[in-house]
Amino acid sequence: MMSDYESVYAQWQAGPETFWEEQAEAIDWMKPADKIFDAEAGVYGRWFAGAECNTCANAVDRHVEAGHGDRLAIIYDSPITGTKSQITYSELLKQVNALACVLSDKGVTKGDRVVLYMPMIPQTAIAMLACARLGAIHSVVFGGFAAKELATRINDAKPKMVIAASCGLEPSRIVEYKPLLDKAIEMADTPPETCVIFQRPQAEASMVEGRDIDWADAVSAAEGRTVEPTAVAATDPLYVLYTSGTTGQPKGVIRDNGGHMVALEWTMKNFYGIDPGDVLFTASDFGWVVGHSYIVYGPLLRGATTIIFEGKPVGTPDPGVFWRIVEEYGVKAIFTAPTAFRAIRQQDPEGEFIKKYDLSSFQTLFLAGERADPETIKWAERQLNVPVIDHWWQTETGWVMCGNPAGLGLLPVKYGSPTKPMPGYDIQILTDEGEPVTEPNVLGNVVVKLPLPPGALPTLWNADQRFRDAYLEEYPGYYKTADAGKIDEDGYLFVMARTDDIINVAGHRLSTGAMEEVLAEHPDVAEAAVIGIADPMKGQVPLGFVVLSNGVDRPESELEKEIVAMVRDRIGAVAAFRQLVCVKRLPKTRSGKILRATMQKIADKEDSPVPATIDDPAILEEVSAVLERRGFLSRPLEAKE
The missing domain is CATH 3.30.300.30 (ANL, C-terminal domain)
Structure with a gap:
């Protein structure tokens, strides 16, 4: 008998367009697609061509309209400040509407860019959703990023507006954002017209008259107003997320609206095993793709509860903070980077802090973002007594390429392997000359046969040729992951290193x-x-x-x-x-x-x-x-x- 995973993967292989058409039924569309996949559009084709939708409406409005407005959407927990708060879907809709009205009043419309320079607070997610509601394209830049780096991103995105907080918080210091933002705007060739500033009590920012507006004052004045979700093309950008480029010029990874929603909704159920009302704790940052996909959009599209955590795995106040969060909020799954668990293991090698908390709600630990070494996985398995799932994906793909799907029934674990490819990904190994590696366990270049699935980047922001050069040129017909690895006799992928981490001895x-x-x-x-x-x-x-x-x-x-x-x-x-x-x-x-x-x-x-x-x-x-x-x-x- 085939496993659920094998039958679903075979279903995708037999008819990719039919497969994704069926998955798209989980999304509310304003206009259905003319073509599920248009091979002639874009650089390598586009998904859900002709469809219209709105991501904010799917992440917030539809849950309220379905009678789930009292369900918790966001739990905010900041061990650094001792602040905690909870936001229901109904309350989230009100707050998103109010901010969207503020943006709209300042001239932000469909297709405009808005740069967010924000810390790990609920207002960041609200700002992302408000942009999505208007059809504006958000670009989240790490709060505290150097002024020069922020200016580079402002020049590339050319935003109409920047939304920033006055400061971010580290365990031992306050990082004032506003002076960095002011300096970046001075350096920028294309400064924004308006800045919306969320003042935090830890550091009050000085305001530039005529340009800066206070978040609290503006949102308070807009309270009770609403703005209808703007219909955008499924192929229109939802956001641009900058990732480092080898040339020093950051690459703006584009995420579209339609394919992104379909892919994330599918992964929440089938990969992470998260149902509506479940609590997912993704310990990451809004500045990374994980924060976009699995702190904000994935959980909210699913109607789940997401935790926004302003803290560290150790030191805020101790290596038991994750377990306190699990007990306090009934967390079903944690998603974080392996480095977080290495830090916890180093500080608490015997798991003494784990024993202090009731983890009965906790079912699965997901690790991604870098290679998860087998010893860290084995340590977590021993201490937590739950499945520990290493999975592999990239900023460019936006969601899991290869992993062990909790929602489809777990496959046998092979330490060092993120398991098998997900539907949408035909992963292969090629030699440096571009020839297929047909023998098992031979190290080579990990590639994905085109087209990439819904949710993956269609191109780079205003840089189609750079996209081709960076990802498609070296191995025609394939997407180059820039990872090196091998596939064993059972079809398990082993991602061994970035290709520049292969050494020649x-x-x-x-x-x-x-x-x-x-x-x-x-x-x-x-x-x-x-x-x-x-x-x-x-x-x-x-x-x-x-x-x-x-x-x-x-x-x-x-x-x-x-x-x-x-x-x-x-x-x-x-x-x-x-x-x-x-x-x-x-x-x-x-x-x-x-x-x-x-x-x-x-x-x-x-x-x-x-x-x-x-x-x-x-x-x-x-x-x-x-x-x-x-x-x-x-x-x-x-x-x-």
Whole structure:
């Protein structure tokens, strides 16, 4: 017998358009599609061509109209401030309407861009929905992003308006946003006409007369007014989300309205197993795609309850904060990055904080955003006694490409693999020359056969040719994921590393991810990273970094011997793994991705600007100091192969 997953995937394979047409029945359309898929439209075709819809109406209005207005839509919990609040679907509709009226009064209409520079507060979700209601295109930029980076995004999006908060909060500091916004607008070639500022009590922003308006005053004046949801084409952009570009110029990933809703609604039920009224706790940030898809749009389209969390997995106040949230709000599933669990594991290796809370509502833990090492997954399984689901996707796709679908019945777990492709994704492995890899377990380039499914990016903002060059050119007929991996004999995908994290050791292509798995198996290691550094004989050799678990105090040389032996035993002498350094922290982006490329540039004494997405620049200085102490910054370098 086929599993539910196998039968659903086979159904999609047999007729992709019929499959997505059926899934689209879960969405309220203002006008049905003329074509489910128009192969002649756009760069590689467009889904639901000719259809009209409104994302805000589907995420909010329809639940109220169906009699579910008293259901909780948003739970806000800020352990940093001690603030908690709850918003029902009816109340959310009122607040979205009021803000939409403010935007409309200031001339924001269908197709206009609005940049949001906001922290993890309910007002950010309300602003996103208000833009969607008017058919305006929102672009969320991390609150606290440097002025230069914000100006770059303002220049690219050319927004009519910026919506910002006065400040954001970190566990140890207040980050004032308004001075950064003012500086960015000074630097921008195309400044916005209006700024709406949400004043937070922790830092009051000064206002620019004639340009800035106070959120609270404007929304209060608009209270009770309504604006009808604007009909937009299914193919019109809902938002633009900027992701780092290799040229330094950010790439504006476009998400459309129609396909996006269909895909997210499908995943909420079939992948995450979330039903209307269930509570989903996605511990991410609005500035990342996960925050768009699974803090705001996915849960609200489903009629579920979403948690907006302003805090950290550790330190606000302790590594038990996630479990307090689960108990307090009856959370069914958590979705976060593996790095969050590595931080919890490092601070609470025996799970003592987990035992303090009633987790009876908790059914599933989902991890994504970076590679989930098997040791972290096994630790979470032991401590939580629930399925731990690693799944793989990208900003560009907007939803899960490969994973273990809780809603369709879980498949057997293979550690190190996010399991199997979801409907919509024909994932293949190609050689560097673009030839199909037909043998199982052979490392190559992970690609997706075109067309991409509903919800995936149709192109980049005002940059069709850049989209082709970056994603479609190298392997004609395929979308290049820029990940390296393999598919085993059972069809399980193993994503081993970004293609630039494959190192060449004396002609052997080796995955740093595979080595990291071995390092993470050591009982004293909480977190690990491996990079390739230049070597005059072998071209590149691996260098390992480890963060030790709390309470571990051992000589670095002793640990190095043990881990070198483990890598030699698991991967072989070909890996040439002989060097290890201990660090207190690993440098990461704000989404939890380890900055391996930046670490490699430091180790190889190459000039490297500090990435705009870095969480704490001081950690790079710590890493540099450790490398200098160990002599890595004084070695002779040769060109890499």
